[in-house]
Amino acid sequence: MDEPRFRDCARYWRSPLLPGAEMVTAEYREHEFSPHWHEAYAIPAIEAGAEAFAYQGAHHVAEAGTVPVINPGEVHTGSRAMEVGWRYRVFYIPVDFMVGLAGDIGSAPNPMPWFPTDVIRDPDLAARVAYAHRLLEALGATPDLGTPHGDPLAAETALIDAMSTLIARYAQHPGDARRASADPPRVALMKERLAADLTAPLSLTELAEQVGLSAFHAARLFTQATRMPPHAWRNQLRLQRALALLREGMAVADVAAACGFTDQSHFTRHFRRMFGVPPGRWQAGNAGTR
CATH class of the missing domain: 2.60.120.280 (Regulatory protein AraC)
Structure with missing residues (x-):
């Protein structure tokens, strides 16, 4: 059988x-x-x-x-x-x-x-x-x-x-x-810049200028250190920050906007890929918990 x-x-x-x-x-x-x-x-x-x-x-x-x-x-x-x-x-x-x-x-x-x-x-x-x-x-x-x-x-x-x-x-x-990254201070500075305002548009060139590198070298350094390109790492951070807002009972569409996703469907797609359930279902089991 x-x-x-x-x-x-x-x-x-x-x-x-x-x-x-x-x-x-x-x-x-x-x-x-x-x-x-x-x-x-x-x-x-x-x-x-x-x-x-x-x-x-x-x-x-x-x-x-x-x-x-x-x-x-x-x-x-x-x-x-x-x-x-x-x-x-x-x-x-x-x-x-x-x-x-x-x-x-x-x-x-x-x-x-x-x-x-x-x-x-x-x-x-x-x-x-x-x-x-x-x-x-x-x-x-x-x-x-x-x-x-x-x-x-x-x-x-x-x-x-x-x-x-x-x-x-x-x-x-x-x-x-852990293997040492090539330039930990620069990687840390880029992470800080990526996290500063999750709703603000940010280009790779702007991120690279923050650490005095070309766009190519900044992207390569960051990806080597984190195993994820800057835009993908930032989306993961957005998802982490979204959890607290969902627990507080904020509407899914409002959480999407507050965390910098383009719309609710964009947020839902990324959330489900990471957590295995859509944000509304996750919220139903976690709303009100801190």
């Missing part, structure tokens, strides 16, 4: 036990994530099927029982690696949480933990991550992040256990794992 195929469906949710984080419970078959990045750590546990993704210049396949961690700000994709698709649970955990936990483990302030590019094939860790995710989801927090139902103590204990295990077994320092 053929194995049943997964559907394209996802539910984003939040928990008061993990402020600033987002979680998703999802399965996909037809959907393909275009190149994108997150401000948080993306920490998935693949439960069934297999996901293929491009990351750090290589093609990877994450099968059931693996934890394909994506570091903050790193460009990646996502699609099915087998006919049935894949099912997973994902934590999007803020950097400050992971830095603080790393410091607690080491009993001293630690640099930002950085995780290997390769898929982490550790069934025990995958089980811990999935278990913590299920317990947090089972709490059923209200949209305003009020008092959750269930056992918060067990859920938070499982969360700390899963993330501390990940850090203890696999964390590196960014300098140990």
Whole structure:
């Protein structure tokens, strides 16, 4: 008998036990994530099927029982690696949480933990991550992040256990794992310029003049450092900024305009590519949460 195929469906949710984080419970078959990045750590546990993704210049396949961690700000994709698709649970955990936990483990302030590019094939860790995710989801927090139902103590204990295990077994320092960009100060300055006003038109020539380079060299430097050309990186930042406005209940069309998208359809197309659901559906599950 053929194995049943997964559907394209996802539910984003939040928990008061993990402020600033987002979680998703999802399965996909037809959907393909275009190149994108997150401000948080993306920490998935693949439960069934297999996901293929491009990351750090290589093609990877994450099968059931693996934890394909994506570091903050790193460009990646996502699609099915087998006919049935894949099912997973994902934590999007803020950097400050992971830095603080790393410091607690080491009993001293630690640099930002950085995780290997390769898929982490550790069934025990995958089980811990999935278990913590299920317990947090089972709490059923209200949209305003009020008092959750269930056992918060067990859920938070499982969360700390899963993330501390990940850090203890696999964390590196960014300098140990990341290739240095050719000119970090110039790249940082370009990012600052791109983020200054997301609604204002900006040409590549104007961006290049900001750092004293030709348009060609500015685009090449930026793309080498971020694995994404400036316009695509700026669109990803717009999507990140849109999340807070959607949570506040702002109309999707107004969010599109406020974040610099040309219109609502342009915003919706990019949003779905990154999050797997249209902004209206994402908002329905997240409105009012901070």
